[in-house]
Amino acid sequence: MNAPAAMPPLLELLGERWRLEVPVVALAWARRGGRVAFALGDGAVALGGPLQPRGGRPPAVPRELQRVPAHEGACLALAAGADGCFLSGGDDGRLLRILPPRAYAEELARHPGEWLDRVAAGARGLRACASGKRVWLQGPELEDEVIELALPSGVTALAFDPAGGRLAIAGHGGVSLWSAADRSLRRLDAPGYHRSLAWSADGRFLASGLQENAVGCWRLGDGRHFLFEGHAGQPRGLAFAARGHLLAAGGGPMVAGWDLDQRRPAAGRIEFGYPSRVPVTALAWHPVRAVAAVGYHNGAVLLCRPGGQHSSLFVKGSGGGPVDALAWAPDGGALALGTQQGEAAVVAVPAEILTMARAA
Amino acid sequence: MSAAPERLPVTVLTGFLGAGKTTLLNHLLRTSGRRYAVIVNEYGEIGIDGELVVGAEEEVLELNNGCICCKVRGDLIRVVGGLLKRRGRFDGILIETTGLADPAPVVQSFMADDEIRQSARVDGVVCVVDARHFLASLARTREAGVQLAHASCVVVNKAELAEADTLAAVEAEIARLNPGASLLRSVGGAVPAAQLLDQGAFELPRLALPAGGERYYRAVAPGRHSAGLECVSVVLQRPLERQRFLGWLQRLVAECGDRLLRSKGIVALAGAERRFVFQGVHMMMDSDFDRPWHSGEARDSRLVFIGHDLAGLALQAGLDACQVAA
Known part of the structure; x- marks a missing residue:
């Protein structure tokens, strides 16, 4: 699965890569300011950027990463805060706020003996972290109060809706939905072990990836639940496209997609991506265009467009271990990736390339 | 494609409370010459000597695939997933389960979860039994038999405290019910580490x-x-x-x-x-x-x-x- 010789992977032309020697656990782009953060297995958070705009040309990617010592053991989770900062959770029980450019780590919460392995931040400034069956919420609108939620099973994923007022909490047997409006915790029951979450951009749909090789999705308006069974593996990189309600999931050798606007979404299942022999381990939709960055178990990253088997473009060839983290800059001008064996990279992706991916 | 790193070996210790799991665990930590991350589901009276010890509350979860016997351990998927993120800093994982735990969901977690299966493997299930009480436990409780059935290695501990004929009867019963398991006798959990590690029992x-x-x-x-x-x-x-x-x-x-x-x-x-x-x-x-x-x-x-x-x-x-x- 190597790029054709005629066209080197985009990373070689327009990117910068770092060999960090420790697994990249997660990555996030700041909501503003052009910075990216990589959470690492040795407890550090490595900051990159800001990207330098160059008037019509692709932005320049800075050469150096700035390592911020954050946690004692490993970083377990990372999220972009509402105000341009990053939030990280670690196995030292600390929730940290990391503020570029000073690269200063401020402690927001400390739960000794707990592993904070799920962290989320909402657009309105709410922050959530989880350990085991407990979730803690804090944020400006709660003032000094810390809300502690007890869940019926271990928390496997946290995700704020795009407006930042509702928090979805995944676990066994369903998903719990906490609402800031009335501080209620509502239960969405569905059998199975829910391991990942994704909101549609308009907040109308909430999807979950199930351990049992299936994807579920709630239409929150009327509570209808859709179940897409028979996935080729455990769903990985579950995400909605920026526009409309196309839901995609990796886990199998191809990306599977379901359009929730169709009358019978399960019947309209599509597949796209590079016909590979290794599973898709990460997926990130472009924030504007109908193009997804797709990461594979062998380290390759491609830009893929639904609706054609051959409309793929190599961002990175294979190597460096499974791609575990993949995210677009908020303006869609760059892509960052991280692998299990410690490769991190940032690639500028010019708008022309995204158009080419359509033409190819 | 670059060479995938070796899957991390995981050794599961089962056995009733008081059989000597923690003593055996400490013995392994001291004598194996390897660095281990230890996951413990309940803390007993004896402390654990390891540098990286993680407590986790047992959480048995049924999978929704039409089979009531397909269960995984939510706590282990979570903790092992977290430990795998600090790869390179230890050589293996030891899991000490609770006295009555069913080893099946532990092993099934490593079979059912794609991410964990790709990076870790159960190397062996070691069942520690008290030579004096094992036959009675086996007769009275379902759990003792279940633990024995899943074992790839049975350590008959406190052998020095049992009568010779009891010891012989225990070992005969183990061999009858789980003929594939290796059988070791120990005094105070002291068995050669090499005989418990690198079993490859599920390969x-x-x-x-x-x-x-x-x-x-x-x-x-x-x-x-x-x-x-x-x-x-x-x-x-x-x-x-x-x-x-x-x-x-x-x-x-x-x-x-x-x-x-x-x-x-x-x-x-x-x-x-x-x-x-x-x-x-x-x-x-x-x-x-x-x-x-x-x-x-x-x-x-x-x-x-x-x-x-x-x-x-x-x-x-x-x-x-x-x-x-x-």
């Missing part, structure tokens, strides 16, 4: 089954000691017809997976130059064509099933019907 190419000798079918019926646990060993001289056998095995685990705790086999399929090897925990099954049969090697099929109420499964008749005509 198909390393599957070993006791030679059947001339015995054709041997069912160990539930004795007065074993709370309904049985073991059936079968040796078949004639090759098995592929479709018939695979269909039979699939039906067996699908329909009776809850009663079947462990199944293992090295099978000669008619027309196949390679050994067909399988091993399962309840309904979850791994199987593959393994190495070619050696010339001169007896091409017989050896299968072992451990579970409850196996007599009703008609294993012998089912397997007989899979053989090619003489």
Whole structure:
């Protein structure tokens, strides 16, 4: 699965890569300011950027990463805060706020003996972290109060809706939905072990990836639940496209997609991506265009467009271990990736390339 | 594609409270010469000497796949997932389960979860038993038999405190009910670490089954000691017809997976130059064509099933019907 010789992977032309020697656990782009953060297995958070705009040309990617010592053991989770900062959770029980450019780590919460392995931040400034069956919420609108939620099973994923007022909490047997409006915790029951979450951009749909090789999705308006069974593996990189309600999931050798606007979404299942022999381990939709960055178990990253088997473009060839983290800059001008064996990279992706991916 | 790093070996310690799990764990930490991350489900009276010890509350979760015996451990998926993120800083994981824990969901977590399966593997299930109390536990409780059934290695601890005939009876019972498990005697959990590690108990190419000798079918019926646990060993001289056998095995685990705790086999399929090897925990099954049969090697099929109420499964008749005509 190597790029054709005629066209080197985009990373070689327009990117910068770092060999960090420790697994990249997660990555996030700041909501503003052009910075990216990589959470690492040795407890550090490595900051990159800001990207330098160059008037019509692709932005320049800075050469150096700035390592911020954050946690004692490993970083377990990372999220972009509402105000341009990053939030990280670690196995030292600390929730940290990391503020570029000073690269200063401020402690927001400390739960000794707990592993904070799920962290989320909402657009309105709410922050959530989880350990085991407990979730803690804090944020400006709660003032000094810390809300502690007890869940019926271990928390496997946290995700704020795009407006930042509702928090979805995944676990066994369903998903719990906490609402800031009335501080209620509502239960969405569905059998199975829910391991990942994704909101549609308009907040109308909430999807979950199930351990049992299936994807579920709630239409929150009327509570209808859709179940897409028979996935080729455990769903990985579950995400909605920026526009409309196309839901995609990796886990199998191809990306599977379901359009929730169709009358019978399960019947309209599509597949796209590079016909590979290794599973898709990460997926990130472009924030504007109908193009997804797709990461594979062998380290390759491609830009893929639904609706054609051959409309793929190599961002990175294979190597460096499974791609575990993949995210677009908020303006869609760059892509960052991280692998299990410690490769991190940032690639500028010019708008022309995204158009080419359509033409190819 | 770059070489994938070796999967991290995981050793599971089971056994009743007081059998000596923690003592054995500490012995391994001191003498193995390896760095371990330790996951503990309950803290006993004895402290653990490890540098990286993680406590986790046991969380058994049923999977929604139509099989009540397919369970995973939410706590282990979470903690092992977290430990894998600091790879390179330890050589393996030791899991000390609670006294009454069923090892099946522990092992099944490593079979069912894609991410964990790609990076870690259960190397062995070590069952620690107290030589003086084991037969009574086995007769009184279902859990003792279940732990024994899943063991790849049984450590008969506190051997110095048991009468010689008790010790002999314990070891005979273990060998009857789980003939594939290795058996070690220990005083104060002191067994050579090398005999507990690198077992590869769930790797198909390393599957070993006791030679059947001339015995054709041997069912160990539930004795007065074993709370309904049985073991059936079968040796078949004639090759098995592929479709018939695979269909039979699939039906067996699908329909009776809850009663079947462990199944293992090295099978000669008619027309196949390679050994067909399988091993399962309840309904979850791994199987593959393994190495070619050696010339001169007896091409017989050896299968072992451990579970409850196996007599009703008609294993012998089912397997007989899979053989090619003489």
